[in-house]
Amino acid sequence: MNKYIDGAVMLTSVCSLGLTTISIAESKIYEPSNNVVKDLQLERLDHSLRVNLKKTESYIAPTPIKAQPKPIPKVAINLIKEFEGFKDYAYIDTDGTPVIGYGLSRIGGIPVQIGDRISTTQADAALNTHIREIHRELEPIVQVDLSDRQLSALTSIAFNVGVESIKNSTLVQKINAQDYAGAADEFLRWDKANLQGALVQMPGLTRRRAAERQLFLSGSQSS
Template sequence: MGLIKQFEGCKLSAYLCPAGIPTIGYGRTTGVKLGQTITQTQADAWVVDEYDAFEARVRRIVTVPLSANQLGALVSFAYNLGVGALASSTLLRLLNAGDYKGAAAQFARWNKAGGRVLTGLTKRRAAEAALFVKP
């Protein structure tokens, strides 16, 4: 959850993310409307709930054993891009084939929003890849 909090940041008023999606708290997009505000307590509760939900969905699509660090990196990735993006990715295909090193190299490819490379996404993917390969 550390990477999610670090890279999402927390905003208590709804805003448009770089992809143009209404977002609030630590990157929550479900049911968010511009003009909406929440408390820090709500943001903290939502990120825990969403992390748990994303972790369960990631576990369902990964067929190989994962370390806690690998799981954390994948949950951060899915939280940011959606489980569908992970499910259809070369990253997941390589991982499920047992190619952990190849999977780790795929994180860097996912650094764009709206067709543009974003520095924040480049840094996030590098941090996720580093966590993924950390014993």
């Protein structure tokens, strides 16, 4: 009886040990190791990176919208045309420079030469281009906001004498000081032309400066 009992006990112990071994083996089969977990995480990360890369490659950046230039006031164009007049052939200006169209000394960056011809369409385009250049040159000089009429008056005199001539003038200084009445009177001082080395008052310039002054004043009163 003891043998059988001992045998039963021994068999039970062996069976218990076997079950324990099987249980441990099963746990090793179904429980992933740390290396497996890391491999899965790396695989997921790699997949995510590939997806994001494809999205980036397929993304097309929108074309930036260029700011449209501010329209040139018609009053500026009309004032310049009125006093410059139009000629479809090159001629010598009062200072000895060849000009054409609306008194332009350059067309498309090329100096005008006697014998050149121009159409009204070409002259209008060249005038608009030159006015835009004047506005760009005036922008860093004028420190205050101007109405369209004030800017048109200043554009007209700058077209006539050059931005370089007025950038340090009392006219611009008074504009920046917002002394608009005083600035308007400064226009009248620019009514002379250099003729053979001497400054001579010109009736055409006197009329032009009076018109520019009046336009400038009307702009300061309405702003």
